[in-house]
Amino acid sequence: MGTVALAVNGGVRRYGSHTVLDGVDLEIERGVRQVVLGPTGSGKSTLLRLLAGLETLDDGTVARPDDLVTSTVFQEPLLLPWLTVRENVRLGGRYRANRDRFTDTHADALLDRVGMAGHADAPPAALSGGQAQRVAIARGMAVRPDVLLLDEPFGALDPATRAGLQTWLRGLAEADGLTLVLVTHDVDEALYLGTHVAALDGEGGIGGRWIPEPSEAPGGHPLRDEVLAGYRSQVVGAR
Amino acid sequence: MSTVVASRTTRPASPGLRTAFVAPVAGTAAAVGVWWLITTVLAGPESLLRAFAPQSAIPAVGALATDGVLVTDIATSLWRLVLGLLVAGVLGVVTGLAVGSSALLEQGTRPVFQFLRMISPLAWAPVAIGVFGIGHRPVVFLVAAAAIWPIVLNVVAGVRAVDPKLTLVARSLGATRRETLTTIVLPTVRPHLLTGIRLALGIGWVVLVPAEMLGVTSGLGYEILNSRDQLAYDKVMAVILVIGALGYGLDSAARRLLAP
Numbered sequence A: 001m002g003t004v005a006l007a008v009n010g011g012v013r014r015y016g017s018h019t020v021l022d023g024v025d026l027e028i029e030r031g032v033r034q035v036v037l038g039p040t041g042s043g044k045s046t047l048l049r050l051l052a053g054l055e056t057l058d059d060g061t062v063a064r065p066d067d068l069v070t071s072t073v074f075q076e077p078l079l080l081p082w083l084t085v086r087e088n089v090r091l092g093g094r095y096r097a098n099r100d101r102f103t104d105t106h107a108d109a110l111l112d113r114v115g116m117a118g119h120a121d122a123p124p125a126a127l128s129g130g131q132a133q134r135v136a137i138a139r140g141m142a143v144r145p146d147v148l149l150l151d152e153p154f155g156a157l158d159p160a161t162r163a164g165l166q167t168w169l170r171g172l173a174e175a176d177g178l179t180l181v182l183v184t185h186d187v188d189e190a191l192y193l194g195t196h197v198a199a200l201d202g203e204g205g206i207g208g209r210w211i212p213e214p215s216e217a218p219g220g221h222p223l224r225d226e227v228l229a230g231y232r233s234q235v236v237g238a239r
Numbered sequence B: 001m002s003t004v005v006a007s008r009t010t011r012p013a014s015p016g017l018r019t020a021f022v023a024p025v026a027g028t029a030a031a032v033g034v035w036w037l038i039t040t041v042l043a044g045p046e047s048l049l050r051a052f053a054p055q056s057a058i059p060a061v062g063a064l065a066t067d068g069v070l071v072t073d074i075a076t077s078l079w080r081l082v083l084g085l086l087v088a089g090v091l092g093v094v095t096g097l098a099v100g101s102s103a104l105l106e107q108g109t110r111p112v113f114q115f116l117r118m119i120s121p122l123a124w125a126p127v128a129i130g131v132f133g134i135g136h137r138p139v140v141f142l143v144a145a146a147a148i149w150p151i152v153l154n155v156v157a158g159v160r161a162v163d164p165k166l167t168l169v170a171r172s173l174g175a176t177r178r179e180t181l182t183t184i185v186l187p188t189v190r191p192h193l194l195t196g197i198r199l200a201l202g203i204g205w206v207v208l209v210p211a212e213m214l215g216v217t218s219g220l221g222y223e224i225l226n227s228r229d230q231l232a233y234d235k236v237m238a239v240i241l242v243i244g245a246l247g248y249g250l251d252s253a254a255r256r257l258l259a260p
Helices: A044-052 A085-089 A104-113 A129-142 A159-176 A187-193 A224-238 B002-013 B017-042 B048-052 B054-067 B069-101 B103-117 B121-132 B136-160 B164-172 B177-211 B220-229 B233-257
Strands: A004-015 A018-029 A033-037 A059-063 A070-073 A147-151 A180-184 A196-200 A206-210
Touching: A004 A044, A018 A033, A018 A044, A018 A206, A033 A044, A033 A187, A044 A070, A044 A147, A044 A180, A070 A129, A070 B164, A085 A104, A085 A129, A104 A129, A129 A147, A129 A159, A159 A187, A180 A187, A187 A224, A196 A224, A206 A224, B017 B048, B017 B054, B048 B054, B048 B233, B054 B069, B054 B233, B069 B103, B069 B136, B069 B177, B069 B220, B069 B233, B103 B136, B121 B136, B121 B177, B136 B177, B164 B177, B177 B220, B177 B233, B220 B233
Parallel strands: A033 A180, A033 A196, A070 A147, A147 A180
Antiparallel strands: A004 A018, A004 A059, A196 A206
């Protein structure tokens, strides 16, 4: 059991009269891969943006140390089209907040680790969706975050590319001992990538928590039916 | 990158090389022909128009040049143009960034800008001369008053074009507001600003010449009036030719240098 890096206690977030999160408790320990599972509209992206410090709670608290560094990878790669691939990965280095941690050498090494060094001088428009998302992940990692937040990072990709990137991301995270928070609506992805899985209950709270045994490949996890059963009832319950 | 540039330059050149070269030359020749026809063949022997004929005007350019007047006038006019564009650029970019990033400012300034935009800058000439006196400054003011609008409007459009998701990316990497401005907003605005500057250059040049007919004793606009006062109509036409040629050159250069 490591130390807690980030925590939400009794988190409430409303958009107008619609309550998206209603009393969410979530602790993320260093070194874990926490997956937040939930159907579209269940508030999982909101939860991620709260953890990222990009949104604030209406009630409850986010425990986020001032010196904690997070970076976020979104569903779309969102590479800056006027920069090359290499310049995109080095983007964080242009911000004062990262000055002490950021080096161009590290950014370039990451570009190599995500297998995109050969495209360093290419414009982002020349990349496929999967390649662009790998560059986006390298950009997020280049600021050496304590916690890397991923918002459905493979949601917009075709199934074959998605499976490949899931394997690749887990390997990368295991090798570097990364702390990840990943939100997804894909049960198989959650059980394959997560060391910890929390499912939103569709009513603004957390319905179930699991610590799945690592599986060899995405899909067919022993916990799948249990998680899926809860997931289905939540989707119905949410309506 | 290099392949894109290469294909862009070779593709249009290869099929239409002849038309691309011949048509403009033929068009120019035809225009000079019409000019000659009107001023030499159709004009009566006592007509004022005869002085404006190409065979009088083109040598007059040389005469003005050997006098040394032409170079001084061109330099003066270009200097005023550059100053006016600089003023318009600085004020326009600052105003455009502010207006583009605030819905309240945008709504508040819209009627005022639409009103001011539709006033010919030359209408301000008496005010400009009254306030700034005689010399460079009223001309620079009038050029700036004309050139600021395309810059403001294009910068506002550029700020509008900023993708809020990219702003979120910057914030998620720890960018401050100012850093978001320099790394996300300004690069998005840049091509819009270049278009604005190109339009501003065109309108600034058009306003410059009449502005120089009021309250100054130098520049190309002044030289037209000065030549008229000497009844040297060939020189009037010569200065007009120089104005057209310079404007053509400026616009071509701007197209090349300020391509978004």
